[in-house]
Amino acid sequence: MTRVRNIDPPLSHSDLHEAVSRRLERHDYRYTQSRRRLVDAILSAGQPVTLPDIVADAPELVPSSVYRNLDVLERSGVVDRINSSGDRAYFEFAEPLLAHHHHLICIGCGVVEDVRLDEDVEARVERSLTEAAGRSGFTPLRHSLDLHGYCALCA
Amino acid sequence: MTRVRNIDPPLSHSDLHEAVSRRLERHDYRYTQSRRRLVDAILSAGQPVTLPDIVADAPELVPSSVYRNLDVLERSGVVDRINSSGDRAYFEFAEPLLAHHHHLICIGCGVVEDVRLDEDVEARVERSLTEAAGRSGFTPLRHSLDLHGYCALCA
DNA sequence: GATCATAATGAGACTGAGTCTCATTCGCAA
C-alpha cells in the first residue's frame, strides 16, 4: 500500500492523535490501542482506504473490530465513509482533520482519489446547496462533490 | 409509493420510451416487455428508487431480472446508479432523460431526493472539476454533487 | 405465418461486504 498522498493532513502525527482522542472523548468513547492502530493505518495510506487496505497494512487488526471501530470513528466525526461505485466503502479522515476536498471516483475499478477545488467555487456551491436544501426541509451537514469517470489505469 | 415528483422529466411518456428504445438499440439490447415495465416503474416513482421500491410497484417483475436490467439500462445510459449512505443502491433516469440535478442524501435513513442548482454554479463547478481531473490523468464523465444531512423525517 | 438463432427471463443457488452475538479481556475510577 504505497500510494501517493494527495491531500496532506493539516495536523502533525501527534496532533492528529490528540484531535482524534478529543473527539472520541467528547462522544464517550475510549481511544484504545486498536483504535490508535486503525487511525495509523488510515493515516499511512494517505488516500481513502477500504477494509482490505487497512487489514493489509495492519494484519493484527480483526475485520469485525475494524468495522465496529470505523463506525465509532465515523460517529465521532473522525472518519468519513465514501460510497464509491464499487461494492466496498472507502474511509478517510473527516474534515477538518483533513483539508476540505472532493473525490475522483473511477467507474472502472471503484478507486477513490482526493482532489481540491478553488475556494471561490466552494463558496458558491455551499451557498447554492444550502438554499436548495432549505426548500426541502433538509438539514445539511456536509456536501460531497464527486467526479465520476475513468482513472489513468482504467481509461 | 406515492412520492412527490421533484424533477420533471423533460420528455413525455411516449417520448421517454422512444428515447430509451433508441439508447438500448445503440447498445444492441432489446427493449422487451419487462424492460418497458421497469422503465415505467422508475418513471412512476418520480424519485430515485431502490429495488424494493420497484418490486413493490411492479410485483410481476423478478428481482434477479430487475438487477440484470438495471445493469443493462445503466450501460445504455438510460439509468444512473446512486450509492447512498444506506446499503442499497438507488436508481433514476440518467441525464439528459432527466434534467441535470443533484441529490439530498439522508444520513439517517439513506433516502435520496433530487434537487436543482443555479446554471451559474453548475458551470463553475464543471470547469473547476474538469481542470482538477486533468491534473490527475482522470477522464471525467459526469459529476455528482450530493448534500449529506438529515431529511425532514429524520431531523 | 413458420422457422431459427440468439437474447432475455425466472427461479433459485451462491457470494461477500458488513453486522451481530457472546464469551473473554481491557481500561479506568475509586
Added chain:
DNA sequence: TTGCGAATGAGACTCAGTCTCATTATGATC
C-alpha cells in the same frame, strides 16, 4: 486491586446483489 462497563476476537449470520442454467420470448429471414 478490585470491580464494572466498554472493547475485543472469533465466528456465525444477514441480505443486497450476482451467477447459473433450463426455459421462453424476440426479431430476422424466408
